[in-house]
Amino acid sequence: MKTAFILSASLAIHAAIVANESEIESLDRAIGDGDHYINMKRGTETVAGMYNELLPLPADEALNKIGIKLLSTIGGASGPLFASFFMGMAKVIKQNDGNNPLEIAAAFAAGVQNIMQRGKADLGEKTMLDVLIPVSTTFTLSAAESKNMAEICSAIKLAADSGLESTRNLIATKGRAAGLGERAIGHLDAGAKSCQVMVYAVCDLLIKGKN
Amino acid sequence: MKTAFILSASLAIHAAIVANESEIESLDRAIGDGDHYINMKRGTETVAGMYNELLPLPADEALNKIGIKLLSTIGGASGPLFASFFMGMAKVIKQNDGNNPLEIAAAFAAGVQNIMQRGKADLGEKTMLDVLIPVSTTFTLSAAESKNMAEICSAIKLAADSGLESTRNLIATKGRAAGLGERAIGHLDAGAKSCQVMVYAVCDLLIKGKN
Amino acid sequence: MKKFINNVDNLLVESLSGFASAHSDLVTLHLEPTYLTRKNASKSTPKNKVAIISGGGSGHEPLHAGYIGFGMLDAACPGHVFTSPTPDQMLTAAEAVHADMGVLFIVKNYAGDVMNFEMAAEMLPFENATVLTSDDCAVINSTYTTGRRGVAGTMIIEKCVGSLAETGANLAACKALGDKVNQRTASIGVALTSCTVPAAGRPTFDIADTEIEMGVGIHGEPGRRRETMREADAIVNDCVDAILADFKARNIHLNSEALLLINGFGATPLMELYLIYNTAAKLFHNHGVKISRSLVGNYVTALDMAGTSITLCLLDDEIKQHWDSPVHTAALRWGM
Amino acid sequence: MKKFINNVDNLLVESLSGFASAHSDLVTLHLEPTYLTRKNASKSTPKNKVAIISGGGSGHEPLHAGYIGFGMLDAACPGHVFTSPTPDQMLTAAEAVHADMGVLFIVKNYAGDVMNFEMAAEMLPFENATVLTSDDCAVINSTYTTGRRGVAGTMIIEKCVGSLAETGANLAACKALGDKVNQRTASIGVALTSCTVPAAGRPTFDIADTEIEMGVGIHGEPGRRRETMREADAIVNDCVDAILADFKARNIHLNSEALLLINGFGATPLMELYLIYNTAAKLFHNHGVKISRSLVGNYVTALDMAGTSITLCLLDDEIKQHWDSPVHTAALRWGM
Numbered sequence A, B: 001m002k003t004a005f006i007l008s009a010s011l012a013i014h015a016a017i018v019a020n021e022s023e024i025e026s027l028d029r030a031i032g033d034g035d036h037y038i039n040m041k042r043g044t045e046t047v048a049g050m051y052n053e054l055l056p057l058p059a060d061e062a063l064n065k066i067g068i069k070l071l072s073t074i075g076g077a078s079g080p081l082f083a084s085f086f087m088g089m090a091k092v093i094k095q096n097d098g099n100n101p102l103e104i105a106a107a108f109a110a111g112v113q114n115i116m117q118r119g120k121a122d123l124g125e126k127t128m129l130d131v132l133i134p135v136s137t138t139f140t141l142s143a144a145e146s147k148n149m150a151e152i153c154s155a156i157k158l159a160a161d162s163g164l165e166s167t168r169n170l171i172a173t174k175g176r177a178a179g180l181g182e183r184a185i186g187h188l189d190a191g192a193k194s195c196q197v198m199v200y201a202v203c204d205l206l207i208k209g210k211n
Numbered sequence C, D: 001m002k003k004f005i006n007n008v009d010n011l012l013v014e015s016l017s018g019f020a021s022a023h024s025d026l027v028t029l030h031l032e033p034t035y036l037t038r039k040n041a042s043k044s045t046p047k048n049k050v051a052i053i054s055g056g057g058s059g060h061e062p063l064h065a066g067y068i069g070f071g072m073l074d075a076a077c078p079g080h081v082f083t084s085p086t087p088d089q090m091l092t093a094a095e096a097v098h099a100d101m102g103v104l105f106i107v108k109n110y111a112g113d114v115m116n117f118e119m120a121a122e123m124l125p126f127e128n129a130t131v132l133t134s135d136d137c138a139v140i141n142s143t144y145t146t147g148r149r150g151v152a153g154t155m156i157i158e159k160c161v162g163s164l165a166e167t168g169a170n171l172a173a174c175k176a177l178g179d180k181v182n183q184r185t186a187s188i189g190v191a192l193t194s195c196t197v198p199a200a201g202r203p204t205f206d207i208a209d210t211e212i213e214m215g216v217g218i219h220g221e222p223g224r225r226r227e228t229m230r231e232a233d234a235i236v237n238d239c240v241d242a243i244l245a246d247f248k249a250r251n252i253h254l255n256s257e258a259l260l261l262i263n264g265f266g267a268t269p270l271m272e273l274y275l276i277y278n279t280a281a282k283l284f285h286n287h288g289v290k291i292s293r294s295l296v297g298n299y300v301t302a303l304d305m306a307g308t309s310i311t312l313c314l315l316d317d318e319i320k321q322h323w324d325s326p327v328h329t330a331a332l333r334w335g336m
């Protein structure tokens, strides 16, 4: 995995979050407390601003620095979770270099594992994990089937979409919406939406890059 | 002047104030503080409730009791002023009995004088006096011309109307609206409106009584 | 209108009862007529001091009942919402708390308050005096003969006079200090939204999302002018300028320490009030005023109005001493 | 949205700067990372006590920074509006104020706060413990594994634990008292209007003029259910019932004295809060609870939300002693 790609991805992610302001913002207003968009914007903007600082670093160090920076920038529930993701990914990339889809998928999976540990959450609790876990599984499976990057990305995007959609009819058992009981039904989870948006941004970058 | 008439008048006044709630209330919201209607309602309702207590009393004592009661019931700027009116009127009625229009007009004028003293105000300051002073003058003049009660009442009602209307284009120099400067222009004074309403109520009672 | 009330007619008594029960160590509530005194204030054991009594329409809580207690008021007479109390309240309260040193009324300068307290004073069978507070510098045109309104600065006057009275100072001295503090105080308010008088049931004024009411009174009376909503610093800057201009117009020099009171009208969060404090303190500093005392919060409110008033009180050694002295009331407490 | 702000990004720092400058005798503000400590707190002159540190998203002022000072907190870490602070804030604050007796974090039970404080605690190079506050009994269904939310009762816990720490008690004792007070405290909130997160620029939820949100959280999170607006007594009655039912469900007996806190969310006038106090105190009394301590005002807010929360804290001798002990902070002060 190239640091330059990580940085392009971080720019794309920031742009995508900003482009989806109103949807992300209104989802967290509906069953949360309304700050998720501004948290994500603050975090992704800060990372985008680290471009020059990160460029000379090896990929794992860049990822780790991103994680640490997010930890002190986002706050809220999503801050420690996204931070854990990047720090978890960094560890694996340090070992496997991330030079092929399978290696990257393994790093991604480690990131998701870290989120699950930190948040003590799993699939079906109406959180970002409902996007991230299926995306991770799909990533690993498609990579194992030696699909090309464009194919992998298409599969991932589908997984992200259906993962996001799956949050609609769930009762939340983690995070702020857990207090709502049945009232959370019918609403998508804001963190899941952010993840879908970010997954799309990176996939589209990869697909474009392959063209 | 008969106590029974004073009491009928007080019932009519209460009914008239209540019937004009929205106009009185909105005038004091526009250039005052929004409490004038509720103050007037509280005061006139209390006096209406004194019917049985006042009935056996001579007219001057009834008027004085009304004044004292209003003083402890209305509050605000209008409370001491209306209280002063009735107490002033009582003094003259005690002397002249109020058995003919001229005597009643003299008592009314004494009431208005008392308001002017207590409020240190005069005609043209955008207050209740812009109704009460012309009404008083008209009352005295018409009575002096020996008009009958119906004629006097018609003249008084006209005076009340034009007095009220005159407050529209005045800058207030007394009361709460005095802080507004030019912004008070275009609005009628709430206290002037109450007075016009009450003057009408009493006049209509008198006119009806003569029929 | 959405408010926590049962019915408009009982609102005041229910609220006062809650106040008296929550602060039963400090105050006693009397009804018919309505007034509150310090706990255990009684004519049989009068403390040898001037009795300090204030009062006014309700809806400005914690003013005035929240300032009853050691170092501040002896009694307070609450009227109906935004309506001056009536003379019988002041008379009965004065009877209840006065010792042999007279009564000082602290009255906000509004026609209704002035007349009702005036009538009480005329009827009172013992020595009394009145401090009329008139710190609001919003009303520009001085040709209106009613004078300036008394607003948030009133609580500073109550604090200082209350402190002096506690030392056994006589009536003339208490009145003189009250007049001096009033003289050295200027306030201006700005509203973002209207208040809603419960009995009226709807907002006193309409205001667009893009507008503010500059110079608003504490009853939601219209102020200097309707202005466009701007960033906080620009609004605060105008308020500070108005206060500075007022002192200048009254030939009062600013080269002294000052107390800066950022008062919330009822619906403005503390977070915003502190932001306002931050800007106002800097601006005053730039004009050579050293802010050495501060107070930020809801002290003289206008029901549920969103907005703030800025009050500057120029200190001298005497005022500072009486501001700093111990006070123990429901809404202001320090040193004890 | 109409607020006194300059721009959303600077709001927090400008407001904290105003707070620190208005209370420069009490607190010191540190930036990058953001935290506040007692004035003159320094590692070179540590007082021999457990360091009590709290923090959480901003928008609940005066919580937490308003409770820094003698008898309460040593430091506070404010996050962005409604957003938990980050671990670096807690780490730096702990470094700044800890003596040799460890650090106690007081954390409201929200996923974000829990995780951020947890990471700080994991990284902290010295002894520490955490009290998770969870007094909100609005969330009925206990099958949700996240547990109850920490709301207004948090300030009672901060007061009591802060008082105990001042006596030199050790970390375990401080944590034990915090857990006990939390256990003996139950709160429920009700909103008449939504709050508006400045960065979002519009109300968090829509609510009709005929509706209330029963069981609302201090971030405007939806509560138990949307209900029809009713008279105050009916609403208060439901809140009191919810609190009583909660203690019952947790097998905590009510035959003791209690502290009743009527907390305003930011836009509810004191007049209404005292009316609520009046009704709530009577209802609790009817259920055999003797209200012997009270607090009425804006203590744990939700920006500009209109609404209230009712908190009952069952006292015992130890809790009462630590509630009554002297405290000197920006928002709570007595006995000194």
Ligand SMILES: Nc1ncnc2c1ncn2[C@@H]1O[C@H](COP(=O)(O)OP(=O)(O)O)[C@@H](O)[C@H]1O
Pocket: A028, A032, A033, A035, A036, A037, A039, A040, A075, A076, A077, A078, A079, A081, A115, A118, A119, A120, A121, A126, A127, A128, A129, A174, A175, A176, A189, A190, A191, A192, D082, D083, D084, D111, D112, D113
């Ligand atoms: N325990 C958890 N595990 C995984 N994701 C979580 C957890 N708690 C919350 N989240 C995610 O965090 C999102 C909310 O993030 P954000 O609004 O930034 O923080 P907060 O809830 O503290 O305001 C939720 O939409 C959800 O996806």
Ligand SMILES: Nc1ncnc2c1ncn2[C@@H]1O[C@H](COP(=O)(O)OP(=O)(O)O)[C@@H](O)[C@H]1O
Pocket: B028, B032, B033, B034, B035, B036, B037, B039, B040, B075, B076, B077, B078, B079, B081, B115, B118, B119, B120, B121, B126, B127, B128, B129, B174, B175, B176, B189, B190, B191, B192, C082, C083, C084, C111, C112, C113
């Ligand atoms: N000095 C005065 N002389 C005569 N009338 C006055 C004076 N001041 C006020 N008023 C009258 O009182 C009315 C307001 O009464 P009200 O609303 O009951 O009291 P407040 O102004 O104290 O709220 C004004 O509309 C005006 O007519």
Ligand SMILES: [Mg+2]
Pocket: A028, A032, A033, A034, A035, A036, A076
């Ligand atoms: Mg959120």
Ligand SMILES: [Mg+2]
Pocket: B028, B032, B033, B034, B035, B036, B076
């Ligand atoms: Mg009025």
Ligand SMILES: [Mg+2]
Pocket: B033, B035, B036, B076, B077, C057, C081, C082, C083, C084, C112
């Ligand atoms: Mg009034």
Ligand SMILES: [Mg+2]
Pocket: A033, A035, A036, A076, A077, D057, D081, D082, D083, D084, D112
């Ligand atoms: Mg949040």
